[in-house]
Amino acid sequence: MSPKKTIALITLTLASTSLMLAMAAGPDHGHDSKPTAAKAKAADTPGLTVAHAYLAGMEAADLDALTELFIADGKSSILENASNEGSWEYYSEHHLAPEMEAVKAFKFNIAQESEKSFGDTILVEQTGTFTIELNDETLNYRVAVSYLMVNENHQLKIAHLHWSSRPQK
Numbered sequence: 001m002s003p004k005k006t007i008a009l010i011t012l013t014l015a016s017t018s019l020m021l022a023m024a025a026g027p028d029h030g031h032d033s034k035p036t037a038a039k040a041k042a043a044d045t046p047g048l049t050v051a052h053a054y055l056a057g058m059e060a061a062d063l064d065a066l067t068e069l070f071i072a073d074g075k076s077s078i079l080e081n082a083s084n085e086g087s088w089e090y091y092s093e094h095h096l097a098p099e100m101e102a103v104k105a106f107k108f109n110i111a112q113e114s115e116k117s118f119g120d121t122i123l124v125e126q127t128g129t130f131t132i133e134l135n136d137e138t139l140n141y142r143v144a145v146s147y148l149m150v151n152e153n154h155q156l157k158i159a160h161l162h163w164s165s166r167p168q169k
Contacts, residue, residue: 046156047115047122051147054158055108061100063092071150071157079162088158105133108143122149122156129168140168 050069057066070076070088078085085091111128124147132139148160 045115047117047124047147047149048113050149050156050158051113051124051126051145054147054161055110059106059108061103061106063097063100066096067092069158070161071152071159076158077160079160081164088161103132103134105131107131120151123147124149130165141165142168 054069074087074089076088078088078091108130109128110126113126116123126145128143130141130143143165145163147158149156150159
């Protein structure tokens with residue numbers, strides 16, 4: 001695969017799943033760029049704990065740890081930049097695993113995040129940036145991620161993930 005196709009594939013995959021969120025663009029776009037209180041208390045909230053574990057798994061390229069975070073048996077759904085990528089099992093095997101082999105490093109920086117509960121369901125929203133190191137190139141993106149989490153066997157799991165990103169200017 002050509003380097004441009006590899007970069008495009010990585011961009012589409014890492015620009016993976018969630019409802020399109022407003023990007024933390026700064027005061028000139030009418031957004032408050034201060035971190036939310038939820039970020040400061042990440043360890044105190046169950047949804048943010050799972051979301052942070054997801055990002056840590058991505059940074060470590062640890063598919064086993066990531067798989068543990070999702071509901072089982074193909075019941076999850078992944079959306080990425082306006083594409084339905086199927087279940088976590090399909091997405092991780094056919095998209096994420098090959099890309100993780102090509103990426104030297106991945107780093108996610110959270111600008112804002114929040115957690116909202118709806119009964120037993122939790123919605124986590126994050127905005128920020130991520131960096132990919134690929135061969136001799138570093139790529140920088142703005143990103144919005146949302147996670148819909150439910151209880152499965154008394155454990156909070158990701159049922160739906162939507163990741164949307166675009167190159168930083």
